[in-house]
Amino acid sequence: MPLYSARVLVSLRPSVLDPAGEATRAAASRLGVDGIRRLRVGKAVEVELEAADRQSAEDQLKLLSDRLLANPVIENWALELQDPT
Amino acid sequence: MPLYSARVLVSLRPSVLDPAGEATRAAASRLGVDGIRRLRVGKAVEVELEAADRQSAEDQLKLLSDRLLANPVIENWALELQDPT
Numbered sequence: 001m002p003l004y005s006a007r008v009l010v011s012l013r014p015s016v017l018d019p020a021g022e023a024t025r026a027a028a029s030r031l032g033v034d035g036i037r038r039l040r041v042g043k044a045v046e047v048e049l050e051a052a053d054r055q056s057a058e059d060q061l062k063l064l065s066d067r068l069l070a071n072p073v074i075e076n077w078a079l080e081l082q083d084p085t
Numbered sequence: 086m087p088l089y090s091a092r093v094l095v096s097l098r099p100s101v102l103d104p105a106g107e108a109t110r111a112a113a114s115r116l117g118v119d120g121i122r123r124l125r126v127g128k129a130v131e132v133e134l135e136a137a138d139r140q141s142a143e144d145q146l147k148l149l150s151d152r153l154l155a156n157p158v159i160e161n162w163a164l165e166l167q168d169p170t
Contacts, residue, residue: 057120
């Protein structure tokens, strides 16, 4: 079966506070990087998945993202699926 | 000053164990997603940065990634910098 490479980007919903991001932004300013207008910390999950075809890979990755990778109450996710190598 | 959008992807070095990734992979299998050959959990930091030019934006983001976002002992990082909007 072909091997699909994918990346799922999980980010906090815009209305949700991001304390890690705020702390990083404050530390950046102390480091001399002071042009930051926005900084949000999310997750990037790299997956390699064997699937019969692209549709099946996409279906499985969507299930995974909805049920395991993201908490839909506070997070959004986006899928980047590449063609098999 | 132009506003640059960037994403810094922070991933564990290949030699470093990833317990969160292993747990997710095991849970995926219980969910019926069993074609996963690799799964690694990293960070995705979304940044909007005002800078005089692209070179300056890149320099600041590299400093930020090296010094704050990634722990170079166990992590690698990659920068995706877009043109100003």
